[in-house]
Amino acid sequence: MFGIVMAKSEAFSWFRIQEMFRFQSFHMYGIIGTAVTLGVIGVALIKKFNLRDIKGNPITFFPKEKSIVRYLIGGTIFGLGWALSGACPGPMVVNIGYGYLSMIVVFLFAIIGTYLYGAIKNKLPH
Amino acid sequence: MLEFIQQPWTWWVSGAIISAIMFLLIFFGQSFGFSANLRTICSVAGGGKFVKFFDFNWRSQIWNLVFLIGAILGGYIARHYLSDGAPVLISENTIADLSKLGISAPTSAQPDELFSLESLFTLKGFLILAFGGLMVGFGSRYAGGCTSGHAISGLSDLQFPSLIAVIGFFVGGLLMTFVLLPIIL
8 A cells, every 4th residue: 555655646756856855846745744734633632542552552652762963964864865866765665566676776775774874873973 | 436546646645645554554553664674674684693783573573574565566556557657747847957967857757867777787877876775774774764754653743853854854855956966967
């Protein structure tokens, strides 16, 4: 379902990502904006009514670690890669399924990039 | 009905479905964050023997790998059963700007200049894709999440770190789009 919606919304297209970063269309902002707006309402309702998941466990949200440096630097590096390859990790594999085999290279290097981070993690500011 | 589905989906339908996917995962006791799979794959491949960061019980993440397989299948299904084959309808301004960079107007979902196999087997074409992937993989783990984990899940929970990460995504994205891409292409 995720794969279908990424492809059908065209959010997996390099062209759409370029259009987004050039602020030339509402399309991507509409997608993300709708998802986040509904997300905020839904999460608030889950918290208000203390809803449980299917196994009966209370649904909890884990606050992310407090830091500014890692999110800003990491986010910026991610953004550089996103605008260059036109794909974040999810859409990469959707592209592979769609038949863009070059994305296999992008995905393999994303795995290498993650490994590299793990290897030098302790030397980076967080 | 099928013809209706074969058109590109409008933004609010797509946004609502993404949100629904996130809540489905939450109600099944999981969370929506795709780039965690990259770490899991490193771990499955045996990375935990060398790097502590990958030494964790990856079997608890199998559901997310299933999600990954589903995403590949989804891409395949969208292409072969749910597509009318029309090129991506981006704005005229974007087409004009990209043509200055040597990228021609869309004929499908991706530009041939970057994603055709001919391009992949040139040094420049290969390096663009390799560095793009490398930065996405490195950056998403450094920032603790990607678009799904931060921009969708994190912002839905009104988490401040996610807002910073998303600002970072745009700092990097704008830098690449307006400063680096004109040099690279």
